Amino acid sequence: MSSILGTIDAPSTHRRRTLPAGLTLTGTALAFTSLYLAAGVLTPLLVLYRQQWNFAPSLLTLAFAVYAIGFLAAVLTLGSLSDHVGRRPVLIGALVIQLASNVLFLVAPDVSWVIAGRIVQGVASGAATAAFTAALVELAPPNKKRLGTVLGSVGLTGGLGAGSLLAGLAIQLTPRANSIVFAVLVVLTILGAVVIALSPETMPRTAGALRSMVPRVAIPPTARAEFAAAAPVVAAVWMLAGLSGGLAPSMVRSVFHLDSGLLNGVAGFIAPAVSAIVGLAFARIEARRAMIIGIYASLAGALGIIGGVFAGSLAVMIIGQAVAGVGFGASFTAALRLIFPLAAAHQRAGVVGGIYVVSYVAFGLPIVIEGQLVGPLGEVPAVVCYTALTVLLTLISLAAQARITRRTRG
Template identity: 40%
Template sequence: MATVVVTNLQAQKEAVMTAVLDRAESRRYLPRTAAFAGISAAMVAILVAAGAPTPLWPIYQHEWGFPSWLLTLAFGVYALALLVAILVIGSLSDHIGRRPLMIGALALELVAMLAFLFAPGIGWLIVARVVQGVATGAASSSLSAAVVELAPERQKKLGAMMTSMAPLAGLGIGALFAGVLAEFASDAAFAVWLVLVVVMVAGTIFTLFTPETVSRKPGALASLKPQVKLPVQVRRLYASALPGIVSSFFLMTLFMGLIPVVLVAVFTVDSPVAGSLAAFVAFGAGTVLSATTSSLKPHRLRLAGTSAMTVGAILFVGSIGAHSLTLLWVASLIAGAGIGAAFAGTTRGLVPEVAPHERAGIFTAIYLAGYLAMGLSAIVAGLVVGVVGVASMATGFGVVTALVALAGVIATAGLHRKDKK
């Protein structure tokens, strides 16, 4: 009898100690609502840093005197480094947890910001872009999945909405922020990167206190083998959304890497703000569409988005032919709205169809197609521009984008007709 009493007392003591340790552990981390807001902000910050070089490229080119193809190379290697990172570690957070990968990604992004801050020439910029690409790739799937999982239980759609809004909002804010500083600051590049160094330090520290959202599971080393884990139940939907994903990232390449060059060479506009405004208008329109269309069905968003991107790309080609800045701004607005609608429709259609441990793989598949399109298109544009000139390169780029977006319209409409039968 005495033995039973001692055993019970010991079990109660262990239960009390476990409860105390759990409470102490929980006090180490932020509440989930605060963590959701902070990780959403970190995701935006990563993309702000990605958009920041947009208005700075012409300034670097003017100061250091390198050819235009090196600009597109710097842009292209960023996308390809990001792509490699997604392929290798895109699903790693499903095994080791979101938190370790987010901390590592933000710390590496800080290294990239420091490399930009002290870059003495174009070679350093290219290295910084490679490091930034790896950091963004590491952050893309883990941050996106964490945002969905940290979203309030009764508002899970808010998490999916944030994943579609944050990339566009971040790119637009980053371009405008850097463009304004470039217009008015005496040493624009130093000011831009110094601010972003501080932001990444804050983001890294914040993530240290963010709670984990998934349990660890075996297979971490095996997950490093480059592969795309696309669940069977969403493969048909993903295939139909693929042209929309590709055309979205073609247009991101246009607004982030090519339009500043086009404005200088074709329209003789060398104001940093002008180049950043084109990106801000496009990505701002995309963000607004993502934020205000939560009630629309995903297939309708994809259809509207691919249609708008088709029209926007055609108008961009028309602006080059007509030498019309007004038409360029209209094209930016319509194409940007299309990016937002198509991307929102894609994420909102795919994410609810898979289990929590498959979400990082879904985002990996989306970003894989997108950044491959971005990197290759930027490098090809750089090779072509030296042969045919900026105007012809931009025209060809717009035509190809319009055709791919039109394929997205056809694929989305065709899938919906089959599903209704």
């Protein structure tokens, strides 16, 4: 009998110690936020790098956009891996990669290191985002699962906005902003990895890990009409997000002739901050209605940005960015709600892959082309052409949504 009890009791003596539930959830949310804080701080810091190293505008937009390459490559291959090997191994691995990118930015002697760091940073975010958002829901109390969803949403867009604002403030207050910002992020990333290491595993290991790493991008026939109607505005809002992150901060100096790190940070902060709030507020609004509101807001925001550039008014441009943030928060969330229910459970990975491809190609590729056009056209005409394309895309989606609405009513 004693030997049986000893066998039963033995595993408890080797049970891995974990943090209390509340601390685990809080620490995991902060670790996730640190990923997007790191992505956001580059928004005003890229302007600082250009001032220090005097590189071409095309390299600035390239350094911003290559993040999308790393993110897409990682999310399409590693996005579902934590469903098979567990959340903790994927999250710890991603945070180690994130730590490497922070160190690259901390010691970067020129823009080539920054470009490499952005790719590595994109890989870390792409590998970790799905695992973090799933873990936050799983770690939330049973009667508060929505809290996990909220923490995931706010951590992503809120982290981008807060990172830009805080880095802009650091640039305004100290000549060592880059060192201070990334030293803090190195510490946050290490602490985040420690929290994950001391957290309970919420997903048991299952077979199929290698198979899950084969990229899947497929839209089932049942969802194609909704996907085609939403894709143009999804591309438009991600292009506007790229404008806010990759172009607006540098325009503070080059177009509006204001030398202010804080204003650079505000220009990168406003759109993701507004989209975070709107995404939560619109969660209870009927999806089709939210989509139409988002399309109109994206259209108005793009026109406001163009108006601000032509009028030479930074305030008008920032208001346009804020309205575009409304468009992002409303229409992107609505697109997911309209498309996902039309796909069976086994088809949703392919749908997610399709949405990611549209989003991050729109986020990265057009802004690189815009950077190439600055030389022959000038900065203002290049920005206007870029923003005018988002207007065209929103109008295409508006017409497609009208067709679907008529067909549904008929």
